Every structure is written in structure tokens, then in C-alpha cells.
Amino acid sequence: MKKVYLFVCLMLLSISFQGCPDKEKDGDREKIVDITIYSEKEYGVFWGCDCWVKTLAFSDSEDNQKQLLSDIMTEGFDFVYEEGYEYTFKAKKVWMADPPADVSSIKYEFIGPLKKTKKVLEDSEEEMELFVASALVKYHVGLDNPVDAMLVRETNSKKIAILEEIEGFEHESGFEYTLSARKIIQAEPYGVRYVLLEIKDKQKK
Numbered sequence: 345m346k347k348v349y350l351f352v353c354l355m356l357l358s359i360s361f362q363g364c365p366d367k368e369k370d371g372d373r374e375k376i377v378d379i380t381i382y383s384e385k386e387y388g389v390f391w392g393c394d395c396w397v398k399t400l401a402f403s404d405s406e407d408n409q410k411q412l413l414s415d416i417m418t419e420g421f422d423f424v425y426e427e428g429y430e431y432t433f434k435a436k437k438v439w440m441a442d443p444p445a446d447v448s449s450i451k452y453e454f455i456g457p458l459k460k461t462k463k464v465l466e467d468s469e470e471e472m473e474l475f476v477a478s479a480l481v482k483y484h485v486g487l488d489n490p491v492d493a494m495l496v497r498e499t500n501s502k503k504i505a506i507l508e509e510i511e512g513f514e515h516e517s518g519f520e521y522t523l524s525a526r527k528i529i530q531a532e533p534y535g536v537r538y539v540l541l542e543i544k545d546k547q548k549k
Contacts, residue, residue, distance in 0.1 A: 373439040378405035379452065381413070381431040383463035384536075387506045388412045395482040395490045396506045400425060404437060404452070417447055420454030428464040428534035433457060468529045471541065473499040474510070476521040478549040481506060496538075498527075505538075512540035520549050 379402055386401040400413040413421075425431070436453040443449040475497045483493035483506045494515055496505045499522075510525060522545035525538045 372441050375406065375437045376434055376455070377437045377452075379403075379431075379433055379435045381425070382410070383428050383430045385427060386410075386412060387504050388414060395484050396493070396495075397484045398506070404435070406437065415448060417444075417451035418454070419451065421452070422454075423458055426534065428462060428531065430461045430463045432459045432461070464529060464531045464534060466531050468531075470527045470529075472525060472527055473544070474521075474523040474525045474538070475499055476510075476515065476523060478518055478520040480515070480517065483508070507538060510538045510540055513543075518548060519546050521546050 382401045382403075384401070385398045387396055387398055389396055397414065401410050402413050403410050423431070434455040434457075436455060438451050438453065440449050440451060443451075477495040477497075479495070480492040481495050482490035484490050485508075491508060493506045493508045494510070496507050496510075497503065498505065510523070513523065513525075515521075521543060523540060524542040524544055525540055528537050528539065529535070530537075
């Protein structure tokens with residue numbers, strides 16, 4: 345009877361280990377996940393200052409939450425990214441037991457294979473309402489010194505954009521605006537621009 349009981353316990357223990365996708369390595373916890381890097385970049389605040397940047401947006405198959413890749417440590421993500429294309433691949437997600445100071449405790453290590461899919465196939469236009477903040481912000485374009493740019497929110501989606509220009513519109517500092525605008529997406533080469541249709545509201549702040 346004791347031998348039967350011991351055999352059952354060993355079987356249950358074996359099944360529990362097989363059902364656990366995480367692995368421990370030097371105190372770190374690891375899991376293989378599917379990564380999606382989206383076809384359009386997002387805007388976020390650069391770490392350590394109040395400057396905005398345009399950076400890659402991604403999600404993994406574990407939580408499916410869109411995040412900025414600039415906030416995460418990565419290894420092996422050295423492929424050339426083109427806006428308008430979506431990238432998918434497998435990666436090792438590592439919860440670091442002893443992460444470097446002032447960074448996320450999670451990092452991703454590229455495994456592959458890399459799949460590249462064109463998502464923006466044709467030019468498109470969309471009329472929308474934009475909110476433009478009263479104060480300009482600092483915006484890093486590449487590695488150059490930051491430039492002054494407008495903080496804009498697409499009111500239908502709450503999506504943030506940092507724009508150096510809205511065609512036909514001149515921003516006056518100290519005033520916030522509600523604009524009717526046309527968003528134009530060009531498929532090849534990929535590009536996005538906004539054109540003013542109407543100033544619907546202008547308020548001094």
C-alpha cells in the first residue's frame with residue numbers, strides 16, 4: 345500500500361512540473377512567449393527627462409497589453425524595423441531577481457524566427473477631431489537635440505501624438521485648441537500627416 349501511495353505522489357508531482365511553463369534560472373523566472381511588434385510606433389516620455397520620443401509598441405502573449413519597448417530591457421532585438429509592418433517572433437521573457445536600478449524587472453531575449461507582415465497596404469484618409477495642448481513639449485527626433493512640438497490627442501481614440509506640424513495650422517502658445525483635421529496615411533513609403541480643416545475652439549490657458 346505504501347508503494348502504491350508513493351507512486352501516486354510521484355505521478356502527481358511529475359504532472360504538476362510538466363504543467364508549469366515557467367523555469368527558474370539563477371533566481372530569475374523565465375517563460376517562452378510570442379511577441380508582436382506593431383506596425384505603427386507610439387509616443388512616450390523619454391526615461392530620465394520630460395522629452396517625448398516615438399518608439400516601438402509591442403505586446404506579449406502572456407498579458408496582451410500594449411507597451412512601449414523603450415521601457416523594457418531586450419537582448420537580440422537587432423532587426424531593422426519599418427513602420428507599416430508588423431513583426432512577430434518568440435522570445436524568452438525573464439523576470440529578473442536582481443534587475444539593474446531604475447529599469448523594469450522584466451527583459452525579453454529574442455529567440456525567433458522573425459515574421460514580417462505588411463499591415464498598411466494602401467493609402468487612407470480619416471477626418472477626426474484633435475485636441476491640441478496649450479504648451480509645446482520637447483520632442484526627440486532620432487538622436488538629434490529635442491525640438492518644440494505640439495502635444496495632440498485624437499479625441500475619438502484618446503491616442504496621443506507629438507507633432508511638429510499640422511498643415512495649415514499655426515499654434516499660439518498659451519492657447520489650447522479643438523481642431524477638425526484630416527489624418528492622411530501613406531502606405532509606401534509609410535508616413536502620417538495631419539491637415540487642418542477647421543479650428544472649432546480656441547481657449548486661453
